[in-house]
Amino acid sequence: MSPIEQVVFAPLRKTGVRFYLLCAILGVLVLWGVYAYYLQITEGLGVTGLGRPIYWGIYLTNFVFFIGISHAGTLISAILRVTQANWRRPITRIAEAVTVFALTVGGLQILIDMGRPERVLNVILYGRYQSPFLWDFTCISIYLMSSVTYLYLPMIPDFARMRDKLTDIAPWRKWLYTVAALGWKGTHEQHRRLEKAIAILAIAIIPIAVSVHTVVSWIFGMTLQPMWHSTIFGPYFVVGAIFSGIATLFIAMAIMQKILHLEPWLTDKQFNYLGLLFLVMSVLWSYFTFSEYMTTFYGALVDEMHVANAKIFGEFNWAFWTMVLCNGIIPFVVLIRRSGRTVLGTVIVSIFVDIGMWLERFTIVAPSLTRPRLALEWAIYQPTWVEASITIGSMALFALLFVVFFKLFPSLAIWEVEEGEEIEERGRLIKKLSTQDLRAMEKA
Amino acid sequence: MPRWTMAIDLDKCLGCQACTLACRMENNTPIAGPEQANLGRAILWNEVIPQVEGEYPNVTARYIPRPCMHCEDSLCTKVCPVKATYMNEEGIVLVDYDRCIGCRFCTVACPYTTRYFNWHEPYYPESLKAHLNPDVPLRPKGVVEKCTFCVHRLHKARAKAEAEGRVFQASDYVPACVQTCTGRARYFGDLDDPTSLVSQLLKSPRAFHLLDELGTHPKVFYLREG
Amino acid sequence: MDTLYWLINTQTLGGMVVLAAFCGALVTYIFMVRWIAQGAQEDHK
Numbered sequence: 229m230s231p232i233e234q235v236v237f238a239p240l241r242k243t244g245v246r247f248y249l250l251c252a253i254l255g256v257l258v259l260w261g262v263y264a265y266y267l268q269i270t271e272g273l274g275v276t277g278l279g280r281p282i283y284w285g286i287y288l289t290n291f292v293f294f295i296g297i298s299h300a301g302t303l304i305s306a307i308l309r310v311t312q313a314n315w316r317r318p319i320t321r322i323a324e325a326v327t328v329f330a331l332t333v334g335g336l337q338i339l340i341d342m343g344r345p346e347r348v349l350n351v352i353l354y355g356r357y358q359s360p361f362l363w364d365f366t367c368i369s370i371y372l373m374s375s376v377t378y379l380y381l382p383m384i385p386d387f388a389r390m391r392d393k394l395t396d397i398a399p400w401r402k403w404l405y406t407v408a409a410l411g412w413k414g415t416h417e418q419h420r421r422l423e424k425a426i427a428i429l430a431i432a433i434i435p436i437a438v439s440v441h442t443v444v445s446w447i448f449g450m451t452l453q454p455m456w457h458s459t460i461f462g463p464y465f466v467v468g469a470i471f472s473g474i475a476t477l478f479i480a481m482a483i484m485q486k487i488l489h490l491e492p493w494l495t496d497k498q499f500n501y502l503g504l505l506f507l508v509m510s511v512l513w514s515y516f517t518f519s520e521y522m523t524t525f526y527g528a529l530v531d532e533m534h535v536a537n538a539k540i541f542g543e544f545n546w547a548f549w550t551m552v553l554c555n556g557i558i559p560f561v562v563l564i565r566r567s568g569r570t571v572l573g574t575v576i577v578s579i580f581v582d583i584g585m586w587l588e589r590f591t592i593v594a595p596s597l598t599r600p601r602l603a604l605e606w607a608i609y610q611p612t613w614v615e616a617s618i619t620i621g622s623m624a625l626f627a628l629l630f631v632v633f634f635k636l637f638p639s640l641a642i643w644e645v646e647e648g649e650e651i652e653e654r655g656r657l658i659k660k661l662s663t664q665d666l667r668a669m670e671k672a
Numbered sequence: 673m674p675r676w677t678m679a680i681d682l683d684k685c686l687g688c689q690a691c692t693l694a695c696r697m698e699n700n701t702p703i704a705g706p707e708q709a710n711l712g713r714a715i716l717w718n719e720v721i722p723q724v725e726g727e728y729p730n731v732t733a734r735y736i737p738r739p740c741m742h743c744e745d746s747l748c749t750k751v752c753p754v755k756a757t758y759m760n761e762e763g764i765v766l767v768d769y770d771r772c773i774g775c776r777f778c779t780v781a782c783p784y785t786t787r788y789f790n791w792h793e794p795y796y797p798e799s800l801k802a803h804l805n806p807d808v809p810l811r812p813k814g815v816v817e818k819c820t821f822c823v824h825r826l827h828k829a830r831a832k833a834e835a836e837g838r839v840f841q842a843s844d845y846v847p848a849c850v851q852t853c854t855g856r857a858r859y860f861g862d863l864d865d866p867t868s869l870v871s872q873l874l875k876s877p878r879a880f881h882l883l884d885e886l887g888t889h890p891k892v893f894y895l896r897e898g
Numbered sequence: 899m900d901t902l903y904w905l906i907n908t909q910t911l912g913g914m915v916v917l918a919a920f921c922g923a924l925v926t927y928i929f930m931v932r933w934i935a936q937g938a939q940e941d942h943k
């Protein structure tokens with residue numbers, strides 16, 4: 229086994245107590261969420277803090293948030309692959325896994341939010357396409373399929389390696405790897421086809437991902453509610469999605485770098501370059517936010533102003549200003565410096581950004597509903613422990629899926645990383661050659 | 673086909689809320705109780721909204737009774753993913769309780785907040801159970817409901833006219849709130865018939881729609897005071 | 899205009915679109931994966 233294989237395969241071969249402990253903790257949190265959901269099913273949605281007119285709350289926030297996070301994989305793997313950025317190689321696998329699991333948990337939120345989840349198939353049986361929900365179902369199912377495939381394809385050569393080189397594992401895992409490797413032989417033709425398929429998918433997945441968060445935003449944008457009915461929502465949501473996606477990716481990368489000893493591959497370079505992208509996204513987000521509120525305030529329509537005031541000065545001001553601090557100010561101040569774009573710097577910023585982006589989704593969903601045009605009085609939304617438990621359970625589920633996945637599958641795309649190293653090596657050789665040649669020519 | 677329309681004369685409305693009560697009894701809306709009502713879970717298909725303007729001592733108060741507007745371009749039917757809320761041929765917007773998935777998209781889309789969700793299994797006290805209206809189905813938990821213009825009364829009136837061997841007339845059908853209204857502030861009829869009272873009233877300079885600027889074209893209209 | 903409205907307003911039609919998108923993606927990707935797997939035989943010829 230090569231050094232990279234040794235490091236990457238190590239956690240797949242030996243499992244420590246820490247792993248089981250982590251799984252147990254996450255499992256308990258998930259079960260707690262399941263219990264809360266069970267209560268909600270039997271008692272009805274009345275166990276939440278929702279009511280009239282705040283029909284949507286934390287669950288929709290989670291939905292938008294998780295679907296947003298799922299844009300991490302797209303950005304990193306697809307855009308960077310298309311632009312042939314070599315430094316992407318060690319982080320693609322992690323990014324794609326974030327995508328798939330965030331999408332799974334995000335889709336689940338819709339089910340959790342429904343008053344009649346057992347009737348979900350009605351969407352297929354009686355679905356009518358004028359409803360933005362149908363657009364969501366279409367785009368999200370295509371995106372889920374695509375990202376699962378996109379995660380799977382680069383894993384095929386790795387499966388073959390595991391099949392051939394991991395001899396000391398349980399038989400069912402051996403069987404799993406053999407089946408998943410699809411009889412991969414690593415021939416030239418197979419490599420050519422694999423690369424081609426990945427290239428096609430990388431391009432296709434970019435518009436798919438953009439469409440996903442656009443139609444998610446249109447759930448709100450297509451209604452006439454004050455501050456929801458906005459043309460900026462599509463791009464605004466997409467930018468926010470990529471932004472929160474990178475944040476989650478950073479956290480995952482840092483943890484895996486430490487625990488799985490991936491320091492030689494997840495280097496400062498990755499954190500620096502991705503940090504730059506992160507900074508760009510933060511600035512873009514600030515720009516969109518500013519434009520949104522600027523137009524609202526300048527136009528000053530009565531109903532919109534009620535909502536805007538609730539966000540900026542009213543009972544949602546804590547969420548709004550924390551969001552501004554977490555998404556706009558902190559990332560800018562830290563990431564603008566080279567010394568901030570380190571592992572520690574990016575992780576700290578990422579935690580803030582994830583909190584900030586969740587609050588951003590929250591301040592989009594809830595305030596507009598508390599200020600309906602016609603009502604006896606303005607409503608107050610107070611989420612209950614059930615909603616909190618289900619939220620924490622969902623986050624734990626995301627982490628659990630992630631942890632178990634990387635217990636079974638390698639954390640780096642080994643062959644891709646090797647390929648990258650080869651390319652670099654060759655580049656170095658050429659450089660060396662040319663300087664020698666130059667000297668020879670000078671002498672002559 | 674008739675297009676059923678309601679007119680509410682704000683000059684005549686006393687704010688007595690008899691319409692709200694009549695609607696509850698007619699349509700079997702469940703009891704929420706004070707605690708749940710505080711959380712915004714009371715189900716009132718017809719609500720009388722007081723609008724107070726100005727500051728003491730120059731205060732004007734008006735009451736706006738608010739049923740579902742049965743909008744011609746209704747946002748609720750637009751966003752419903754499964755056609756559980758739909759407009760029938762006579763312009764009445766209805767909910768199919770057996771199909772609704774409880775996504776509450778319609779409830780957030782309706783600008784008049786006239787739609788209600790069943791947060792719990794509906795509850796009726798023993799004393800009320802004997803008086804439930806057999807013509808109106810009880811709704812299960814987890815679905816949306818709202819004013820139907822007492823559509824069961826329309827079906828009944830049609831059937832009755834047929835049984836009696838005469839032609840059904842618009843005056844045969846009247847929703848419970850219109851029938852009950854203490855101040856006789858409500859009118860109901862067919863908008864497609866230019867001679868009907870509602871058609872005449874719509875031409876009045878006092879006639880206006882709620883949130884007209886949204887382009888929902890409500891079929892419930894009001895007559896301004898004064 | 900009427901046809902368009904009929905298309906978007908008719909029940910089940912939208913559900914079919916979702917189903918078609920889902921199945922379409924699934925089948926495409928299955929074929930894609932199969933094509934890659936078959937690359938192993940290709941070299942022997």
Ligand code: SF4
Pocket residue numbers: 740741742743746747748749765781782783784785786787818888
């Ligand atoms: S008032 Fe609301 S519920 Fe009634 S038809 Fe209009 S949009 Fe639908």
Ligand code: SF4
Pocket residue numbers: 751752753754755756757767771772773774775776777778779815816
């Ligand atoms: S809650 Fe029911 S009626 Fe309303 S949009 Fe959803 S499925 Fe349609």
